[in-house]
Structure formats: structure tokens, C-alpha cells
Amino acid sequence: MAPPNNQKRVKGVQIHRPFIYGSTAKLFSEDNPKPPGTPPDHTHSWTVFVKGVDDTDITYWCKKVQFKLHESIPNPMRMIDDVQPGGAFEVHETGWGEFEITIKIYYVPESLEKPQTLYHHLRLHPYGQTEEEKEVMRKGPDIRSWIYEEQLFNEPYNEFYDILTSPMDRGKGGGKGTRVMKGGMVGSVGERTASIPLTTRPDQPFSRETEKIEINRLEEAQVKVKELMEKFGDELREKETELARLKAKYPDVQLKR
Structure with missing residues (x-):
């Protein structure tokens, strides 16, 4: 996308924003009964998502997310342009098999940046390098395959830079998320930041x-x-x-x- 004549990149600046993508799966049971109309061979309910760390807002830089599911699933190409409670772009489904999901992240129009593509393997069963790791998953309420990622905006266009660094109302946050290169100072640029929690919680492992x-x-x-x-x-x-x-x-x- 060619930038408008009045759009210039902010030289010497990198802004990073952390986010999480991945999936959560749960075996059907008395505590997790099958929804009406679920095919009889489906064994799990699962969710694939993209969201902010600690449920922080990412919609000021992420406009929408496309999830490409397995071709056997009805309407396998899902474009999600609204976030659920907790700030997640997500798709809910049921199934019995694992497969690779293509995730395409679209930025807000002001970014003038092309979409980014990620790949995620849907996990329905315990996994890990050791039997101990698998056993921990077996004892848990669900199977989580969550990946921590940092979105890097290198020398963003000036209008997008203003969006990334302008103050916003949010209940969580703090820290520093902008790095100024070429000998510049490192410092806070506003309330839209790249912080992550200090301590781990069951629902926020990063x-x-x-x-x-x-x-x-x-x-x-x-x-x-x-x-x-x-x-x-x-x-x-x-x-x-x-x-x-x-x-x-x-x-x-x-x-x-």
C-alpha cells in the first residue's frame, strides 16, 4: 500500500506490542457436555484466538484476524473483526482431530502495513517433551497451546505512531514499550505500552x-x-x-x- 504524500515514517523508532495467540481445547464430559447438533464423532470443544497479554486491548493496532481452519469444517475461512469479552479475536468449534490453523493479522488502516501470517497447530491431547509435562496437562481442566509473541512496528508512519503512543483509558498496564534507536533515549511514551504482568496466574501464564x-x-x-x-x-x-x-x-x- 502506497502511503499518502503526507505520511512519513518516524525514523529511528521501534515500537513493540506483546500479544498471545493459540488454542484451548477441552474434552467433552459431564462438566463439558456436547452442544445440541454436535457430530457424534467429535470429542472436544476448542477455541483458537489472538489477544493481548493480560487481556489488554490490542484493537488500536489490530483491526481484524482471519482464521483458516481445516477444509472439513463448514465455512473454514473465518474473518473476525470484533473482539469478545476479555479482548480476544476468537473462533469456537468442536472436532476430533488436530491440524494446522493459518492466522492472518490485519492492522488498522492507519498503519499502512501488510497483514502478518502466523501458523498454529491445534492441540487436543496432552503434549510435551517429557512424560511429566504430559501428565501435568492430563490433570488440567483443558489443553492449552498458547504462544507469546511480540509485534514489532519498525519506523511506523507518523499517524500510526500517534495512535500507538497516545494515552488511552485502561485498567491494566504500565511499563515501557517504545525503543528509540541510533543513540536516542529509551522511555515511556504514554499509557499504550508493552508491559506484561509481574507474576503468573492460571489464566495468564506469561x-x-x-x-x-x-x-x-x-x-x-x-x-x-x-x-x-x-x-x-x-x-x-x-x-x-x-x-x-x-x-x-x-x-x-x-x-x-
Whole structure:
């Protein structure tokens, strides 16, 4: 989209806004009965969504969201242009199988930016790298596959920049979300910010607390990798020393590879 003549990019500025996308699935049971008319082979109800972290408003930069579901589902292309209570663009469905959902995010017209496409695998059953992780999911009320993402607006057009940084009434928030590059100061630009909660709650797993836990986990993994590399290095040096000794002892023996 070609910008109007009066639209110029705000040079040296990056603005990021966190959001969550993903799905929540629940097995049909006495607590979650099948709605009337549900096909008999459907085993789960599920929701796919895009929303702000801590249910903060994202409609000032996200105009609408398109969800492309499996072709076997009636009306598989769903365009959602209104948010539900809690600020989510979402689709509710039932089914029995897992599949990939294409999510296309459309920005507000003032952004003059092209839509962004994301891909999400619908999860109906416990998953994880370990049996312990799967067991935790089995004990939970639902199966969540939520992904934290940050939308980066690099040098936005001036009208969109004003929208991103203008004050707004909101019950939650705080923090800083605008980074000024090329030696500029980093600071707050208004109440529309990129904050995330300080602590984790069952309905909001992404927070500064989980961020710190993940950083600690990565640091511990780096230490283990370094220890393994040192161990393998020592073993390699020992084998090279032994090989040199054998070559010196048996100079006429040809080694085969």
C-alpha cells in the first residue's frame, strides 16, 4: 500500500506490542457436555484466538484476524473483526482431530502495513517433551497451546505512531514499550505500552516471573553444555595422545579408517 504524500515514517523508532495467540481445547464430559447438533464423532470443544497479554486491548493496532481452519469444517475461512469479552479475536468449534490453523493479522488502516501470517497447530491431547509435562496437562481442566509473541512496528508512519503512543483509558498496564534507536533515549511514551504482568496466574501464564524462570533455565542449560564440551574436549585430547603414542611405538603399522 502506497502511503499518502503526507505520511512519513518516524525514523529511528521501534515500537513493540506483546500479544498471545493459540488454542484451548477441552474434552467433552459431564462438566463439558456436547452442544445440541454436535457430530457424534467429535470429542472436544476448542477455541483458537489472538489477544493481548493480560487481556489488554490490542484493537488500536489490530483491526481484524482471519482464521483458516481445516477444509472439513463448514465455512473454514473465518474473518473476525470484533473482539469478545476479555479482548480476544476468537473462533469456537468442536472436532476430533488436530491440524494446522493459518492466522492472518490485519492492522488498522492507519498503519499502512501488510497483514502478518502466523501458523498454529491445534492441540487436543496432552503434549510435551517429557512424560511429566504430559501428565501435568492430563490433570488440567483443558489443553492449552498458547504462544507469546511480540509485534514489532519498525519506523511506523507518523499517524500510526500517534495512535500507538497516545494515552488511552485502561485498567491494566504500565511499563515501557517504545525503543528509540541510533543513540536516542529509551522511555515511556504514554499509557499504550508493552508491559506484561509481574507474576503468573492460571489464566495468564506469561509474565516477568515466567520470563525470569525461562532465562534461568537457559542459563543452566548453557552451563551444562559448556561442561559437556569440556568433558568431550578432555576425552578427545586423551585419545589423540594415545594415538600419538601408538604411532610412535608402531611406526610401520598403517591405520585404517
